[in-house]
Amino acid sequence: MVVGSVYIAKPEEEKRRTRVNTMRKMFLIYFLLICGCTFSPPPDKGTVRSENVKSIESTLESSCPEYKPIKGTTFDFIVKCKGIGGYNLIYSHGLLFDKLSLLTSKGEEVSLDLWAKIDDPSHPEVSSVAEWRVIKKPEEVDPIALIVSASASSPGTHDGQGPFYYVVIKLTKSASCITDFVDRNSYNSSKLARELADSSQNKPCLFQNPK
Structure with a gap:
């Protein structure tokens, strides 16, 4: 719906966007858990692993x-x-x-x-x-x-x-x-x-x- 020049999303659209964002987050978490991916900063110069x-x-x-x-x-x-x-x-x-x-x-x-x-x-x-x-x-x-x-x-x-x-x-x-x-x-x-x-x-x- 448009009021003047401002677009106001319908309640159904807001719900759909929320569901999509939630699914994306869940998929990312699931992916990280399955592959065991971890992220860590590189070691300091001069540090041996x-x-x-x-x-x-x-x-x-x-x-x-x-x-x-x-x-x-x-x-x-x-x-x-x-x-x-x-x-x-x-x-x-x-x-x-x-x-x-x-x-x-x-x-x-x-x-x-x-x-x-x-x-x-x-x-x-x-x-x-x-x-x-x-x-x-x-x-x-x-x-x-x-x-x-x-x-x-x-x-x-x-x-x-x-x-x-x-x-x-x-x-x-x-x-x-x-x-x-x-x-x-x-x-x-x-x-x-x-x-x-x-x-x-x-x-x-x-x-x-x-x-």
Whole structure:
């Protein structure tokens, strides 16, 4: 029906349009449910798809082969523990503190300042397990990041009740360095550490000249 220059739809036409629109929406929903289609934004640059990344653990123990003699140091032992994909870890343990360095496939030793987030660490220690985030290929694994746990005691004690962190280290051809710290007491801390590790490739190093 037309009144002046304005068209007013009849009630029957409005009902028909409503039915058509409803059917279109129902068909779209049905189609999405049947084909299982999902839509998600593209991953951030530098993020590896999580389904392509797996974790492999290695150990840090006194039983690892000796790396350097301890004479003239404050350490009880300095050992080289086997890592993944050509990387190894130099683990130095002493009464006063632990130290961890990364030995690259090129033989370069990178010192890791695991306790930089702790103002006054007392008896800093590194846990006995290292977690490597890797992309598995048919005949090899490609490490992209390393996660280790670092802790300290309360000031002036050896009570082990001080700060406790996951430390995320990116592994690239151009640089291997710390990119993130995650408080282990926070919610879903291990999951968050893995997510940060998987997106660490293009992140800047927190420390350009680690101690």
